[in-house]
Amino acid sequence: MLSIAPLLVLLTSYIMVGFAFGRYMLPLLAPDMIEDGVIGYDGLAAMTSVNQIGYLAFSFLGGFLARLVNPKLLIVGSVGLTGLFLCALGAVREPLVIGVLVGTLGALTATTWVPMVRLIQHAIDERLHGRALGIIGSGTAYGTAITGALVPVINRTFDWTMSWYVFGVVALVLTVVGLVVVPDVPRQEGQKQGSGRGRFSSFSRQALRVYAMMFLSGGGLTVFLTYFVPYVRSDLGISSELSGLAWSLLGLCGMASGVLVGQLADRTSVREGLIYGHFAMMLAIMTTLLWPSAITVVATACIFGLAYFGTFGMFPAYVSKMVAERDASSTYGIGNLCLGSGAALFNFVGGTIKAQTGSFELMFIVSCAIAIAIMALAMRIQSDRRDEPAMPDAPCGAESSIEGKVEDAV
Known part of the structure; x- marks a missing residue:
């Protein structure tokens, strides 16, 4: 388990970036953004819905993309784009643009999470899959605790835009680390049809x-x-x-x-x-x-x-x-x-x-x-x-x- 610890920590942090930063940080910052007149409550409701739609759509599409594109590229690339879009949310003031960014963040969260199934199959012993994906899935809890503790401090010290910048930069740093730590999944290995165990197809x-x-x-x-x-x-x-x-x-x-x-x-x-x-x-x-x-x-x-x-x-x-x-x-x-x-x-x-x-x-x-x-x-x-x-x-x-x-x- 120790040999895969760096990969598990990184993938857990990617779930933290996708869910806690990309999906659940907007409600934390919304009161300050509304107070500054950047968005309204009706706009917030629409953005939350668009984020959910993006997540649902790419939950479905992301699984099929992982059959065509190397999961490493999908996962690390999605985290990198999440970092860029988080930083962009600190800079833009146009509600329509904010809505597009928020919706795209929902999609990127899905393309970060869904391909991890195939990556874990390739990189981690099957006997450890429960522990590995259990830990990775807990990334949301870690991220929620971190944003809940740091966002109020950052907002008091600077303003709400700085929160977007800080967590966006964190995502970009983790992207660079992922280029080194996350393994490639060879295309030919992705074509394997199983090892003879009790497996089933997608529509059984x-x-x-x-x-x-x-x-x-x-x-x-x-x-x-x-x-x-x-x-x-x-x-x-x-x-x-x-x-x-x-x-x-x-x-x-x-x-x-x-x-x-x-x-x-x-x-x-x-x-x-x-x-x-x-x-x-x-x-x-x-x-x-x-x-x-x-x-x-x-x-x-x-x-x-x-x-x-x-x-x-x-x-x-x-x-x-x-x-x-x-x-x-x-x-x-x-x-x-x-x-x-x-x-x-x-x-x-x-x-x-x-x-x-x-x-x-x-x-x-x-x-x-x-x-x-x-x-x-x-x-x-x-x-x-x-x-x-x-x-x-x-x-x-x-x-x-x-x-x-x-x-x-x-």
Whole structure:
């Protein structure tokens, strides 16, 4: 593990750049930008939507691009462009140009993250995929903690434009490091069709189960992350100080999530990591629903943080183990599109439920039910354990006799 530590640290920092800097820093700086008259609240809403659209579109397209373009070029190039566009956001004042930059940053985040599945297949031993992608997936937690701590200081010392410049330069420096550290993926290796283990194609029944899990996970569980603080403040009447502490603890625990869930996945299986991770998140949500208090809010934040960010990395880890290298990025790209679509849909549903009922409680009950559904689906997908025999998987529409064999396998 030590031999791949520099690569893991760098790839984790790339996720930090894409998600925390490229996608989630705008809401932090928006109040100052609005105060200066650069954008308005309607413009902010439109920019957030465009960023999400860019991310979803290139979650799908990025997977197929990784089959045509060296993943190193896609990943490192995307981080470099992210750095340039972050710096540009500090210089421009035209709302339309800002919107284009923000939308492109969403797309670049996807082309940074999705091709990593194929890169990990090439560069890291399969036995470490769970830990590796769990740690990398936790980059968002690290980045959120860093921006949350530094942006207010930078804004007080200079102004909001300097925050864009600082984090843009950080991304550019990491780009230069990546040119040296990130390995190339030979084109001929990208054409391999697997090693004879239990692998499945992008449109098999097994793949559809994974896509369904990702859609539900993105929807039912990301919505809890979105509305956790509003729920604690408005539904439970918890003070802003305690809710802020709970949110900070969620992020801090998220930093350890990748190691914890990834270690579990590598010792047992990624499939079991998915099951245990979603069980822990369901337990966290139920704790606050059944016994609402200041203590359970803090406990919920810690449990959810320890499970969420690492489990986020289990989906690409599973794909990296079970899909041939040529198809891995495109398969995960489709899954990531499902995950993002689920998040967008259920965030809207969660807000609507709050508006109609005056509470988030019903939405979080639905989240618990969704977690149970995900665990049930996880039990139906093929195991990625090395000591279990490989079994064939049938494409959609295959003969029932073949499907029967698949069902026996899972």
